[in-house]
Amino acid sequence: MxxxxxxxxxxxxxxxxxxxxxxxxxxxxxxxxxxxxxxxxxxxxxxxxxxxxxSKEQLFLEVARRAVGRLEAEFRAVISQFSGEETMLERQSALGRAYGELVADRGILLSLLHLFGLGHDPVFGPEARDSFLGVYRLVREEAGFSPEDATDFFARGMLNTILLAMRMPDRKEDPMAFELLSTSMGPQCEAILALYEDAPARA
The missing domain is CATH 1.10.10.60 (Homeodomain-like)
Incomplete structure (x- = not known):
């Protein structure tokens, strides 16, 4: 032991x-x-x-559910602070910042990507779809996003996920890389990059 x-x-x-x-x-x-x-x-x-x-299968499911559960909890914490006076951009930016803070934990970031990449699997595929739709439902019903706003939010979020997964912030000194990062991440770009730099590196 x-x-x-x-x-x-x-x-x-x-x-x-x-x-x-x-x-x-x-x-x-x-x-x-x-x-x-x-x-x-x-x-x-x-x-x-x-x-x-x-089993390893059950453990991976629990890892995925833990990550999605933490994401939903972070989003709800942000939503609970909304006064109703925010613009849609302000709401999107606040939720985007919360997501950026969560996936500064690279294990969570990549575990979510691995889950989504297993959409063909008879066990993990339904979990991936249910998880994504659960978060989509949250921003539609609790954050008050329209279908178009939600789609834009998730499209930008998935791009940010891919950029972080490939470690694009490592190239932020390249003007084109920084342009892509800052355009995709919007007002919260600097804060997310700072979190990324502070996150402990793993071999």
Missing amino acids: GATEGRLSSEDRREQILAAATAVFGERGYAGGTTDAIAREAGISQAYVVRMFG
Whole structure:
């Protein structure tokens, strides 16, 4: 048994494993991520990981649900501060900033991308579609976006996701790269880039 297994509550251990799995699946994808690598990342035994989650498939589902749940919670926290006087651009910018802060955690960013890339999978595909539609429903019904506003918001958000995933901020000194980043990210660009630079790098 690893040294940390005996000291944490069951809920804390669960979160510890999910955080480790988010990092490993983010780096390696579902196929490349193993329960052994996740156990090493968490500093516990592989047997404990399997005992808590049952299978790698179930663990990846929990990682995806954790990421989407955190995104929804962040969006709702922002929406709760809306007064009703904001312009649509201000609402989009506030939610975009919240998203940028969340995906400064590269494991969350890449785990979401891996989930969406598994749309063909009989287990992960329905989860990806339900997750995306859940967030879409949130911005439509709770943030008050029109279908057109929501589509524009998600289109820009997916572009930002791809730019961050390919580490385009590494090239921000290139005027064309910075133009693309700043045009896509809008008023929150500098703040998101600062978060990106502050995020701990992983090998």
